[in-house]
Amino acid sequence: MTCDLTLRDVRSVARIVNLAHRFNCRTTHIAVQADATVTARFAFAGPEVALSRLRAQIDRILAYEANPT
Amino acid sequence: MTGAQAVVAALERAGVETIFGYPGGAIMPLYDALYEHRVRHVLVRHEAAAAFAASGYARTSGRAGVCCATSGPGATNLVTGLLDAMMDSVPLVAITGQVRTELMGTDGFQEADVCAITQPVTKRNFLVSDASRIGETIAEAFALALHGRPGPVLVDIPNDVLKARLDDAAVREPMTRGGAGPRVSDAAVRDAVARIRCARRPVAIIGGGVRSGAVDLYRMFVAMLGLPHAATINALGAAAPGDETYLGMLGMHGLKGANKAVQRADLIVALGMRFDDRVTGKPDRFAREAAVIHADIDATEFGKIVTADVALHGDLRATLRALVDELARGHVPRFDDWAAEARQLGGPLPSDRVEHDELSATGVLDRLFDAIPDDAIVTTDVGQHQMWAAQRARPAHPRKYATSAGLGAMGFGFPAGIGAAYANPGTPVYAIVGDGGFQMCLPELATLRRYDVPVKIVLIDNQNLGMVRQWQELFFSERYSATNLADNPDFVAIARAYGIDAFAVTAPSHAGDVIARFVASRGPALLHCACHPTENVWPMIPAGMTVDDLMEARA
Numbered sequence: 001m002t003c004d005l006t007l008r009d010v011r012s013v014a015r016i017v018n019l020a021h022r023f024n025c026r027t028t029h030i031a032v033q034a035d036a037t038v039t040a041r042f043a044f045a046g047p048e049v050a051l052s053r054l055r056a057q058i059d060r061i062l063a064y065e066a067n068p069t
Numbered sequence: 070m071t072g073a074q075a076v077v078a079a080l081e082r083a084g085v086e087t088i089f090g091y092p093g094g095a096i097m098p099l100y101d102a103l104y105e106h107r108v109r110h111v112l113v114r115h116e117a118a119a120a121f122a123a124s125g126y127a128r129t130s131g132r133a134g135v136c137c138a139t140s141g142p143g144a145t146n147l148v149t150g151l152l153d154a155m156m157d158s159v160p161l162v163a164i165t166g167q168v169r170t171e172l173m174g175t176d177g178f179q180e181a182d183v184c185a186i187t188q189p190v191t192k193r194n195f196l197v198s199d200a201s202r203i204g205e206t207i208a209e210a211f212a213l214a215l216h217g218r219p220g221p222v223l224v225d226i227p228n229d230v231l232k233a234r235l236d237d238a239a240v241r242e243p244m245t246r247g248g249a250g251p252r253v254s255d256a257a258v259r260d261a262v263a264r265i266r267c268a269r270r271p272v273a274i275i276g277g278g279v280r281s282g283a284v285d286l287y288r289m290f291v292a293m294l295g296l297p298h299a300a301t302i303n304a305l306g307a308a309a310p311g312d313e314t315y316l317g318m319l320g321m322h323g324l325k326g327a328n329k330a331v332q333r334a335d336l337i338v339a340l341g342m343r344f345d346d347r348v349t350g351k352p353d354r355f356a357r358e359a360a361v362i363h364a365d366i367d368a369t370e371f372g373k374i375v376t377a378d379v380a381l382h383g384d385l386r387a388t389l390r391a392l393v394d395e396l397a398r399g400h401v402p403r404f405d406d407w408a409a410e411a412r413q414l415g416g417p418l419p420s421d422r423v424e425h426d427e428l429s430a431t432g433v434l435d436r437l438f439d440a441i442p443d444d445a446i447v448t449t450d451v452g453q454h455q456m457w458a459a460q461r462a463r464p465a466h467p468r469k470y471a472t473s474a475g476l477g478a479m480g481f482g483f484p485a486g487i488g489a490a491y492a493n494p495g496t497p498v499y500a501i502v503g504d505g506g507f508q509m510c511l512p513e514l515a516t517l518r519r520y521d522v523p524v525k526i527v528l529i530d531n532q533n534l535g536m537v538r539q540w541q542e543l544f545f546s547e548r549y550s551a552t553n554l555a556d557n558p559d560f561v562a563i564a565r566a567y568g569i570d571a572f573a574v575t576a577p578s579h580a581g582d583v584i585a586r587f588v589a590s591r592g593p594a595l596l597h598c599a600c601h602p603t604e605n606v607w608p609m610i611p612a613g614m615t616v617d618d619l620m621e622a623r624a
Binding site for chain 2: 009011014015018052053056057059060063064065
């Protein structure tokens with residue numbers, strides 16, 4: 001599974017990597033460009049259900065970063 | 070103005086009246102700013118209680134609860150309360166002091182990387198390194214805590230930032246906040262209503278999302294259809310008083326009728342609930358014949374445990390409004406016959422091995438719920454008493470009942486009761502606790518005494534960590550490892566040592582009289598109930614099983 005993300009907070013990169021580990025997924029690729037905004041490309045491998053759960057959690061992180069303003 | 074004064078000013082702007090906390094070195098400038106300030110600070114005796122009290126405040130008011138603690142151990146002691154709030158979607162703002170900026174990363178005294186520690190247990194956290202950003206950061210924290218699916222947010226502020234002098238002109242104004250949030254799709258609403266019209270055995274399940282101001286519309290929705298409905302523990306009180314289509318709490322220790330009706334349903338209308346494993350048991354055997362309409366503010370919940378045939382993504386109040394309006398545009402089906410049939414699937418709660426002259430916890434709770442006022446707020450701790458109470462309580466509103474549901478954090482119930490009392494002055498508050506959890510927060514008796522908080526503590530003392538003991542009896546060959554609390558202290562003496570009135574019940578013959586005097590007493594009080602040590606919670610669906618495996622007594 002590949003995810004191209006725009007993040008507000010570079011620390012979310014670490015959070016996403018930790019979540020992948022927790023869900024028994026492997027983070028096979030990370031590329032991050034941190035300027036005013038953070039663009040990040042991740043690739044993960046793992047069981048389909050775990051990847052699905054990881055994607056949902058990533059979406060929640062993005063929502064919590066973006067919502068209040 | 071200092072950074073600390075900017076914090077207090079931001080709290081005032083956010084409408085905060087009360088914060089729960091415990092001081093320490095790094096956060097001293099904030100405590101100095103709070104000195105004689107109209108934002109009221111309640112000194113708890115352990116930071117964990119500050120987070121739980123803030124949670125009780127938020128759960129029973131709908132406003133954000135606020136707690137504060139110093140750096141290092143003060144902040145780490147908040148972590149359980151933050152996770153509890155995350156699991157149960159409770160709006161909480163935690164403010165922590167941090168060591169001086171120059172010490173960060175040096176293993177300084179009472180230093181902890183609190184933002185890293187709390188990242189998984191908060192919606193977001195912020196480390197404020199520039200005092201001019203304090204106001205906007207705290208405003209954002211409140212907006213985020215309350216917006217969408219509520220939850221905890223932490224703001225960590227180094228000591229030197231709290232002490233920094235601010236040029237008022239340099240203070241950044243809070244940002245405009247609060248997007249509209251997701252709007253439920255019209256097509257999904259039409260699909261949901263079409264499925265409701267075609268259903269023969271629909272059941273609604275209401276969850277904690279009903280706390281988002283959706284109680285009236287929920288009651289209208291189930292009433293217009295005559296729809297049988299069940300609640301998760303976080304939604305107790307959602308049903309209208311006397312509603313005969315309400316089947317009770319669902320799940321592992323839920324009522325048989327609620328669980329059986331859900332299992333027989335051909336349509337589940339799941340509203341603001343997340344299919345917790347304590348509700349579903351084994352998901353692939355849960356409500357096997359049912360299509361699922363799932364409404365939630367958090368899209369992450371769709372398909373997480375149970376696949377939704379119709380996903381209604383949006384605020385629950387708006388979703389219910391849309392469902393009611395769409396139903397009203399055409400045929401409104403009635404499910405009275407099915408509701409009557411569903412009611413027959415249950416039966417009285419099973420009783421356990423307690424003899425008539427022994428004090429049973431369930432007997433005490435039955436009498437208590439008969440005795441307390443209809444508008445009382447009940448908080449509970451975690452364990453057997455939590456389940457017995459949830460089976461029996463009929464709170465008038467979901468904000469009248471607070472329990473640590475998702476996390477199951479022992480030590481929650483009593484401090485949550487303190488928070489509830491501050492959020493609802495004049496409303497009676499009963500904290501139902503067990504002997505295990507109560508001993509995790511005993512020092513809060515001092516908080517109760519100092520501020521004369523009128524919380525009434527109902528201590529169900531069965532001299533055991535009862536729920537674990539029950540599982541050891543049923544699933545671990547009666548090997549009672551580390552669950553016996555027969556050497557409990559004299560709780561009545563402890564309460565009185567703190568200056569709290571205490572009542573004791575030891576036998577059913579005088580329970581009614583003692584409970585009546587306890588309820589009628591003024592101010593804080595403890596009711597110690599010396600209950601049977603091996604009474605179990607029934608019914609029970611063992612973990613990972615379904616209602617087909619429901620137990621009503623030992624095998």
